[in-house]
Amino acid sequence: MKLDQLIASGPVVTDGAWxxxxxxxxxxxxxxxxxxxxxxxxxxxxxxxxYVEAGSQIVLTNTFRANRIALTSYDLADRAAEINRLGVExxxxxxxxxxxxxxxxxxxxxxxxxxxxxxxxxxxVFAEQAQTLADAGADALVIETMAELEEAELAVAAAxxxxxxxxxxxxxxxxxxxxxxxxxxxxxxxxxRLTAAxxxxxxxxxxQGIAGYxxxxxxxxxxxxxxxxxxxxxxxxxxxxxxVVYRTTPAQFAAHVPALVAAGxxxxxxxxxxxxxxxxxxxxxxRK
Amino acid sequence: xxxxQELGEAIKRGDRDQSAMLTNAAIAAKVPAQEILDVMxxxxxxxxxxxxxxxxFVPEMLIAARAxxxxxxxxxxxxxxxxxxxxxxxxxxxxxxDLHDIGKNLVAMMWKGANFDVIDLGTNVSPQKFVxxxxxxxAQLVGLSALLTTTMPAIxxxxxxLKAAGLDTAKVVIGGAPVTQEYADEVGADGYAPDAASAVNxxxxxx
Numbered sequence: 001m002k003l004d005q006l007i008a009s010g011p012v013v014t015d016g017a018w019x020x021x022x023x024x025x026x027x028x029x030x031x032x033x034x035x036x037x038x039x040x041x042x043x044x045x046x047x048x049x050x051y052v053e054a055g056s057q058i059v060l061t062n063t064f065r066a067n068r069i070a071l072t073s074y075d076l077a078d079r080a081a082e083i084n085r086l087g088v089e090x091x092x093x094x095x096x097x098x099x100x101x102x103x104x105x106x107x108x109x110x111x112x113x114x115x116x117x118x119x120x121x122x123x124x125v126f127a128e129q130a131q132t133l134a135d136a137g138a139d140a141l142v143i144e145t146m147a148e149l150e151e152a153e154l155a156v157a158a159a160x161x162x163x164x165x166x167x168x169x170x171x172x173x174x175x176x177x178x179x180x181x182x183x184x185x186x187x188x189x190x191x192x193r194l195t196a197a198x199x200x201x202x203x204x205x206x207x208q209g210i211a212g213y214x215x216x217x218x219x220x221x222x223x224x225x226x227x228x229x230x231x232x233x234x235x236x237x238x239x240x241x242x243x244v245v246y247r248t249t250p251a252q253f254a255a256h257v258p259a260l261v262a263a264g265x266x267x268x269x270x271x272x273x274x275x276x277x278x279x280x281x282x283x284x285x286x287r288k
Numbered sequence: 289x290x291x292x293q294e295l296g297e298a299i300k301r302g303d304r305d306q307s308a309m310l311t312n313a314a315i316a317a318k319v320p321a322q323e324i325l326d327v328m329x330x331x332x333x334x335x336x337x338x339x340x341x342x343x344x345f346v347p348e349m350l351i352a353a354r355a356x357x358x359x360x361x362x363x364x365x366x367x368x369x370x371x372x373x374x375x376x377x378x379x380x381x382x383x384x385x386d387l388h389d390i391g392k393n394l395v396a397m398m399w400k401g402a403n404f405d406v407i408d409l410g411t412n413v414s415p416q417k418f419v420x421x422x423x424x425x426x427a428q429l430v431g432l433s434a435l436l437t438t439t440m441p442a443i444x445x446x447x448x449x450l451k452a453a454g455l456d457t458a459k460v461v462i463g464g465a466p467v468t469q470e471y472a473d474e475v476g477a478d479g480y481a482p483d484a485a486s487a488v489n490x491x492x493x494x495x
C-alpha cells in the first residue's frame with residue numbers, strides 16, 4: 001500500500017471511536033477491550049464492519065492497549081502476541097478489500113519522565129507489538145493518543161523497523177487554549193519531532209472536540225511536509241443523569257471538516273464518542 | 289545565614305542538587321525545621337499556581353516535586369525531633385476497574401509537596417480496600433481518581449462505602465478526565481479537583 005496513492009484523490013476518511021462502540025456492544029466498564037479479540041471476536045468485527053459501511057477507507061484494530069506493559073495491568077501480558085494478531089485478522093476479515101487496515105498502538109500508561117518506565121522497556125514492548133501487527137498483515141501502524149512526545153518517538157522508531165508506513169499522533173488537551181500536550185508541547189514542535197523521528201504521517205487525536213483541532217492542524221502544517229491525520233472527539237464527555245453523553249452531533253462534527261481540510265488535514269476521522277454516523281457525515285462533507 | 293529564599297527558588301526550578309545543598313546548609317545553620325519546611329511548601333504552592341495558570345506544565349511540576357521530596361527527606365529527622373507532623377493523613381487511589389495512574393500519581397506528588405502524609409493504594413482499588421485503609425490509618429483525606437467514563441460509577445460506590453462504614457469524617461476529593469463538580473455533588477463527594485495543583489487547594493479548604 002502506498003500512502004501517496006491513498007491521498008492522491010483527496011482527503012481520506014478514517015474511522016471513529018472503538019472503545020465507546022465496544023461499550024454499545026456490551027463491553028463492561030473496566031474490562032480490557034483488547035481482550036475481546038480472544039473472547040468476543042464477532043462483536044469486535046462489528047466495529048470495523050460498521051465503519052466501512054459508513055464510508056471508512058481506513059479502519060484501525062482493537063489493539064490500542066495491546067503492548068505488554070499496558071496488558072500487564074490486566075494480567076494479559078502473556079496473551080500479547082495473540083491479541084495483536086487477532087486484532088489485525090478481525091479487522092481484515094470484517095472489511096475485506098473495502099478498506100485498509102491500520103493497526104493501533106496506544107501508550108503504555110507509564111510516564112517516562114517520572115521514571116515509571118525506561119526508554120529500553122518502551123523500545124522493547126513497542127518493537128514487539130509492531131512486529132506482531134506487521135506479521136499479521138497490517139497495512140500500516142498508527143501510534144495514537146500519546147501524551148508524552150518521547151514515548152511517541154520511541155514507538156515511531158520501533159514501528160519503522162517493520163518497514164510499514166507509520167502514523168504518529170499526540171493528544172492536545174492542555175494549556176489555556178488546549179493547544180499543548182500534557183507535557184506542554186505545542187503543535188509545531190510535536191509535528192517537527194514526530195517527522196524527525198521518521199513518522200510518515202503525523203497528527204493528533206482525542207483530548208478535545210473537532211473545533212479546536214482546526215488551528216492545531218494549521219500549526220502542524222507549518223512544521224512538517226508529511227500528510228496530517230486528525231481524529232477529534234465528539235466534544236468532551238458530560239454526565240447527564242448518571243449517563244455519559246457527548247454533545248457534538250454528527251452534523252455539528254462534520255461542519256468543521258471543510259476548515260480541517262483547508263488547514264491541511266489529509267486523514268480525517270473521529271475519536272471518543274464518535275460512531276459510524278459521524279464517519280458517514282464526514283465522508284459526505286468531503287465528497288461534496 | 290543560609291539563604292532560604294534561594295532554597296525556595298531552587299525547588300521552583302527543580303534544581304535538586306542546589307535545593308539539597310541549601311537544605312543541608314540551613315540545617316547546619318540550625319534554622320528551625322518548621323521555617324525550612326514552610327519555605328519548601330510555599331515554593332511548591334507557587335509551582336502549583338504556575339501550573340494552574342498554564343505557565344508551566346507537568347514536566348516542570350514533576351522536577352520541582354522531585355527536588356522538594358529530596359529536600360524534605362533531608363529535613364525529615366529534624367521534623368520528627370521537633371514533633372512536626374504532616375498536616376493530614378491522606379489515602380489515595382484509582383477506583384475499581386480503572387488502571388490509569390498518571391493523574392493519581394500527580395495528585396499524590398502535589399499532596400506530598402504540601403506536606404500531607406500520603407498512602408497510595410495504587411490502581412483498581414475496591415471500595416472495601418479504601419474503607420480499610422481509611423480506617424486503619426485514621427485518614428482525614430481521601431483522593432479518588434477515575435479516567436474512564438465507564439469506571440466513574442466506582443467513585444460513587446466508594447463514597448457510599450465510606451459513608452456506610454461511618455467514615456464520613458474523612459473528606460473525599462475526586463478527580464479525573466470525565467469527573468466534574470456536578471458529579472462530585474451528585475455522588476456526595478466533599479470536593480472536586482480539576483487538576484493536581486487544585487487538589488492541594490481543595491484539600492486544604494476541606495481540612
